[in-house]
Structure formats: C-alpha cells, structure tokens
Amino acid sequence: MTSKQEFIEKLRNSSLRPTKQRINICEVLFNRDKTFHFTINDLFNLIKDKTGENVSLATVYNTVHAFLKKGYLKEIPINSNQTYFDTNVTDHHHFFDVKEEKLIDIKNEDVGPIEIQKSIPGKKIKSVEVLVKLED
C-alpha cells in the first residue's frame, strides 16, 4: 500500500507535476501486488470505479505515455486492435490467451537465452521479446 504522499514524491522526483489526475492514476496502477496488464480503456474505467473521480480519456493517454517514457510502464505488442500496457517493467515475456484476450507473464529464465544470429549494420538491439499465443 503506497500512500498518496509517496506518489506525489515519486512524481516530483521524475519531474512530473503531481496533479490530482496523475495521483488517481498512480493509485489505480501501482497500488497492487501483482503485475497489471491493461488497455487504456481498462484503466479509464477503473479510475472511475475506484476513485469516483473523472479523468478525461485524453489525460489517461497522456499520463500513460508519460509513464512509459519514464520507464514506469511497458508497452506490450500483441496483435489486437488495442495496445496493452504492463506495470511489470522488468525484462520478461508473455503468453497471450487469444480466446480470453489476456496476457500472462513468462519470466526470462523460463525462456532461456535467445541468440539472434543476424545483425543489421549501424543498428543495435534495444530489446528482445517473445510472444507465445495460446489456444484451447
């Protein structure tokens, strides 16, 4: 359980102004035990439900993108028409349950080292992510 005051400090330390909207978003996102995989819309609805306050959808987009840039969230590529985000910012991989449309974490050590035997001149590897699709 992180307090409102702690979120304010964390935001300030990241040179993000601690607005009412951002504090609400922090409480929904980061007051959790487990990894949280969500779409912008999931988050938007949870904010209304959990805090009772209204944050505009555009602000949810803005804030999620700000948190992404600061490294507090990760964007997860899955082939859906919606982008997913992840509060687990460590290096890891995912199952995607196609039927349930749900992401499940896979720890790095459960996949083993991935050796890419090809390289592109002038470019270096930024990240390597595995997506395992599941069916029944």
Added chain:
Amino acid sequence: MTSKQEFIEKLRNSSLRPTKQRINICEVLFNRDKTFHFTINDLFNLIKDKTGENVSLATVYNTVHAFLKKGYLKEIPINSNQTYFDTNVTDHHHFFDVKEEKLIDIKNEDVGPIEIQKSIPGKKIKSVEVLVKLED
C-alpha cells in the same frame, strides 16, 4: 509474375469470389519477389498508385482480414498504433527498426529453438514469435 487469371483461380479455390477489388489487391500484394510488410494504409495507397483504380478503405480491411483467415497473410504484433501485415506466412521472426518504423525478417534458424519452460493448464501453444527492436 502471376497473371490475373491465376489470381481468379486461387480466389475461387479458396471460396472467395474473385471481384475486381480483390484481384487488384492480389496484384499489389502477391506480384512481388520479396516479403512485403505493410499497414492497411500502405496497401490502400499502393492500390491507387499501382492499379489506378479505387478500392474503399473498408474493402481493404475486409480483404486483408479474409486473406488472414485463409492463411495468405500474417499479422505482425509491434507496438505501434497500427497493425502490420506480412506476405511471408512461413514461421519467422522480426526486427523492428524503431526509427524507420520498418520490419525486417529474421529466419527461424537465425534465432534457434525457443524452449518455453512454463505452461498453462488447458491451453496449448499456437505460435511463438520473437520481436527484436533496433535502435541506432
């Protein structure tokens, strides 16, 4: 170089009606030597450019999804606000050049076998795809 007549046959054999629109789309998509990675919008613009004819954007969506279902195209998950598609339907992986916003194929053998040491009860693996992001 595949002829119009061949596309008509292929469509018929897939129980897809060989409409003027679909034949145009086939010519843009499949009259190529190399793998083609594209967004719906790329394809929409190329149809106008290459065939001179107008196919509505909705029809491009419809047709791409029809071809996907038939296995003539693959959907590629990258974290962008747009979905990419691929004429290379064999099992393979990708680099994504973040700056250029371009996909590059990686052959399966250039990645080696990927052993997933975790399983979800009642679910089986449908596909395993690696996405390697590149930066300068």
Added chain:
DNA sequence: CTTTAATATTATAATTATTCTAATCTCTTT
C-alpha cells in the same frame, strides 16, 4: 441461355481509438 434467389461483397456511415491544441494549472522567481 435467361431469370431468380440465396449468399457474399462492397463501401458508406457509424463507431472507436488516438492525437492536437487552446485554456488552465503548477511551480519558480522575484
């Protein structure tokens, strides 16, 4: 070889997703 009817397809219109920007708020400097 028509005509007809069932079904598939197209493309406009509607909806949903995302971004832009003018008005507002926060914070630093005085």
Added chain:
DNA sequence: AAAGAGATTAGAATAATTATAATATTAAAG
C-alpha cells in the same frame, strides 16, 4: 503575494476500425 514560464488537462479534431444497407456474384431452375 504576484507574475511569467512552462507543463498539463480535456474538448475538439483526426485517424483507425467495424457494422450494415445496397449491390454484385453465383448457383439453381426453367
């Protein structure tokens, strides 16, 4: 405490995707 600079919010605009009414294709009947 007041003002100015810059950051943030959220309504409006745009872009992406889907739903459905109109049209086209095909197979069957005459």
